[in-house]
Amino acid sequence: MKAVFEALEQLYKKVLFGAPLDRDSHDYISHLNPTLAEQDCSEAASSECSDLQGAQDTPQLPAVNVCLKRSTQMSSARELTLLQLTVMRVMITRILSLETESPAKEQYRHMILILLKSSEVDLKLICMFQDSDKLLSHMAAKCLALLLYFQLKEKMTLSNSWIAFCHKSLSEYSGSDKVAHCLWTLTVVVKEIFKDTSSQKAEILKQFLAPFDTVLEEFYSSFFSQQFEKLQDASKTINSLTCFLELLELLIASRIHLKLHFTCQRLLFLKPSCVLRVITWPVQAFVKRKCIIFIKKCLLWKVGEDLCGGSLPAFVPPDPHLDGDMLALANAVLQSVDLGLLRTLSVHGKRSYFGGDVIQPGCEPAPGPDHVILRAASLLILKSLEIKFQHCTSANEMKVDLQRFMSELLTFVKPHLQPSLTSHNPCEWLSKVFIEQDDDMLEAANVSLGIYRKVTRDYKTTESLAQGERTWNQHTHENGYNPHCIFLFFLRNIGFDSTVLLDFLISSETCFLEYFVKYLKLLQKDWDNYFTICKSFAVTESKDSLTICSCSHSLSQDKSHNQKEPGHLAPLRNHRNAHTQVPEAAESSPEPLSPAVMAKETQTTLQTKDLDSSKAPWSLVDYDSSEDSEVESPDQYLASSKQISFHQEAMMKIQATDKKNEIKKECSLEPPSRILVPKELTAPFSVDCDTASTSIIYEVGISHRTVKCFQELQGAVSRLQKKNLFPYNPTALLKLLKHIEAIYNKDMNPL
Template sequence: MNERFDCLTHVYKCFLSGSRPSLGAAHVAGVMCGLVASPGGDGVDGVDVTCISVSLVEMLTCLVSQRQPGPAAELTQYCADTLTLLLRDMDLMTQLVHHFQSEDQIVSHLAAKSASSCVVYQLLKSGTVSPVWQQKCVQAFLSSPSAAELDACLWSLTDVLKRLLRTAPQEILWKLVAPFDSSLSALCSRFLPENQQLLMESSSRAWGTTFCLLLDLLEALTASSLISVAGLKSPRLAHIHSSALLTAVSCSSEYFVKKRALLLLKRLILQKAGEDWAPEDVLSARQRHEHFRSDMNMLAQTVLTAVAADWLQSVQVGSVSFFGGTRHIRGDDGQKPDCVMLRGVSLLLLKSMELHIQTAGRTAEQDSATEVYGYLQSLWGFLRRCSVQLTEVTHLCCWVSLLFGEQDDDMMEAAKALLSIFLHHRLCSGVDDLAELEAACSSGCNPHCHFLLLLQSVSFDHSTLLDFLISSETCFLEYFVRYLKYLKADWQGFTAACERDTESHCHVSLQESLARLCGGDKPALTFKVEPERVESSTCAQPTCVIPPVEGVSLASGLRLVEYDSSGESDPESMEICEDEPGASVKRERGRTPLSTTQKQSESCNSTGFLSEPTSTREAEGLSPPRLPSRQRSCSLSGQGSCETLARVVACLSELREVVTRLQTKKLFPYNPSSLLKLLAGVEMCFQQSPPSQFNK
């Protein structure tokens, strides 16, 4: 045992240093395979040596895949020779899959990890799937109950899929998944029953672990859905069993199972399966299979049918968990609700409604419009029941900022879905625009209010909007283009929203609600005004101030990137199609996405509105927007509604100027011509507004 241990130690140190071991490949392979098959001792020492041997197998596959030139090529060849002996002559895979059922969880997991590496190595080298590994997994999927062997097989197949999705061609993925198609269907039928009682009876801690591993596999299969053109059912299993997933969210006895099932449903409805681990260029290039549209419609209808059957009433949202347990907020208001669950349920319903109205068309218009707003009322009831303090928010349009303020990507998805819902209801209701806007405010989906709250949350800073436009992390571009089209068509409704006393209607209650919702040491919004940042420290009424990122303020002129010094991009490589309702966007591939900025602090001026980041404009060399004299005098007159309108247009005007300059220098990552036309159209509407509008 000591000699074999010394052999493994020598090989391991050589691999770490990048040098070729002095021992022959055949000798090393024999020692490794012997220790994997039979540790040669009892107790901890035997288990430790087995773990070292299994780990060295994975290290071999990693070194082979690097294919480094020069002196390192000798080590690569040594590893390839050792692997060939292990897999072809010594039947190492049989020994690895045998450890899948080990009672020691570390041994079982390391064996699954090394087996996955060997499967990927063989697939990429010879295009064949290891028959021993394949047979073991199929047998486990067909018959094994919740146990270590099934868990190891689920994890191993998921790991292989994730690795191959990064580099492997479509043919390799098909060879991998095709043999498991029927066994995976049988497994899902067993673990995702439609019967609520069966799901509740099968709930246990061991079952929950296996269930979550199955959900991980379903997400990986969904991310590889381009192979469904070959007629495979496996990549569609998550959509097919969406009803059972909803049942798991409401009926599972384990909270972590509820949450994991909901997050999978959220990724399905947002078409973001695999976004946490798959390369963006791979996901963007993914082809939609022939059943994609029908699968998405089926998912949306399943969600809406469940909501109509009071599914939301059965969804329980727990307290947010921390590494130290659960945190109680100050006072007697209980615990902070799990906002991840709240956002997941909200987005699942909103996106399902959006998909529904896109496919329903104008059939049964009046009934459809009533039905859509009925779903929103169900959502408000769910949020109120789960301790979100919406009962104190008199203006329901504030709920988007309240719930999604910390997640830019989710907030943009929610705003886009609500815009689609509103436009559909406006088309179907047949009432005049202003009456429709009042009804939309009562249901929390007035798009003008959402846009104004978004601009207020970023302190009317055009550079933040520019970051959103360039970043690929949110759907802001699609939302922005579609909203600007509607803004031009409903300028009167937009000015009415600006005239609404936004501060008195939602900011105070929004601040109090966020303080209770966040439950931290500092509320997300605060009445406190920092004297050193305020020109005039007197405010007419309390306003919400976004807390600064630590060490960062707008006065510093900090940007994600210095746009004037950015590298050249491919010219005119993106088009925005204005003709399509969803503003179809073709993004430039191969560019590194920029992260969106955090919401930054700004002080308030004497009229109670957030002051404009003048130092930021000076840092960029920008002059204030050139507005006609009537609008300039209006913006300085102290009229709240007039100032809001002028500041919105000033922000959009500055954005247009910056985008135009970047386009001229060929620094903008896509062709923004259509966007610039829409921004110019907003300025034109503002300039043509009747003077009487500003003298109310």
């Protein structure tokens, strides 16, 4: 055995560095082939030791020596087998690697082919699945998965032993470890196929899934139909469940990213209630969390992002079942909520971490709910409603569903929010639930905006407007999906900082670009409602402050000290989100001008000179091709951009002569033009803190800060576009921002 160890160690070192072999391949085969006989001898030796010790009243020296000898043999056999599996795994990895040189790769490939054809190594690895040694069984499964992938790459027929083992394990499910190992091995092979950089991975996956399509469908039905409470060994079932959910996610991802349409890829959509039923099982929190996150990914069509890079291929053939499958899943989620899913879903107690809920002593987290489950459950309901409404034509039905399910959702999340939601604006729930997760927060805001646009459009076309806009707006507030409130809470959380918006626009990790463009288009058409909401938003903000008098007193002080910021911005300093630190540079603003000067300058600075977008490297999104792009035709923008600020031109010429000023101008986000401040804000403040005047201050202050943030963003994007540093063509986005600024200035100066 010592000679075998030495030969394997030498082989391992060569393979590890990708070096060519100095001996014939056949010389290594006998050492590399796992020997089950030694395993059987080890088990027999263990049994023999027990018999020897049990047969004697007092331990005798010969018996002890025999047991020690047998134990040493068992340990040596185990180490030898682990070394053999490790060498095989590294060798296959080297074969698949592009960095391995051709001579060495061909030698390794020749050895594996001989091993597969002559020694039935796959059957031996399957037998190791049942070993009580967890490390040995895991290594065997990992090695077998790589061997199967190697066979697929070599266009070899899959092992009959492996196919028979899978069919037997999945069709005769009994809660044993065989099922978990089978599912885990299937998952690893699919992952390896996804990692393949060649153009043939769709064909490889098709060859691999073909023998298991029917048996996976049968296993899906039988596995989820069992009664968990009556199981004797729940741990094995949970192991199989986690493995199966991971495999299902990969199968759905292959449906999205590859040109395949197997039945096993649609199992969740054909019988969605099966997986949803797991959430009601009496299992650990991490199992429920895994199920909820899995369904959330499926609804958002984001399965397999870590393997597929998060982006769809350039061309995906049409999926004839896609719309129906998504609708079936959405309806199943809503039906489960109707049956009390949220009322039975607990987010209290110990939170789960990394697949378990056991926390080491001294590492206990602060008490609180599991926000991962809160976010996932919230997105489940929002996305399900959006999908259902896409196929719904009755405005009244949508209104009833919205009220019912949003009421259920708000009842579910409210007790877990700290601080609790204020009664005057339930729309704040979204920013509180998703404050720790940017991608989910923007996804939820985008879905909520889609619901609002769909329901509002259908409601206005099918229902009489005699009920009034006020009643409809109240409905959106009460059910927490008013898009203007959601956006204002988002801006407040980031301190109205345009640099944060710029980061979101540049990053591809969230759907902010899509959401922002949709919201700007809505804002153009719904400006009056937005301005009314600003008033109500500002009044509630002022009520939540310590005193209005202290705000106006602070305002007077700020106005008397160098007048560094407009008066209507000072009260807002007391109302930032507690979690957001706003730089002082973002707070500063130009000195207030008299109404006459402001009106004159505003008329000449509404629009800046259109920038040449032909130098932009590529366009990420064609905004003008969206569903309501007709509202921003080029003529509308050109009509409002006939004048150029003479002040701006003069400043640009001055700064061009000074290098330092030029650098400062490029780095600063402060735009050269000014936003009109209404006349009321230039009047002195009353010592009696008049409520009406304070409301005007807050109302215009919030709308001013919003548009000022947009203007700063517009300036930053324009400068980046000039230098070809912006990742896509932002011309349409800049037009939207300019149009919002023009609407605001026109509203502030109707004459």
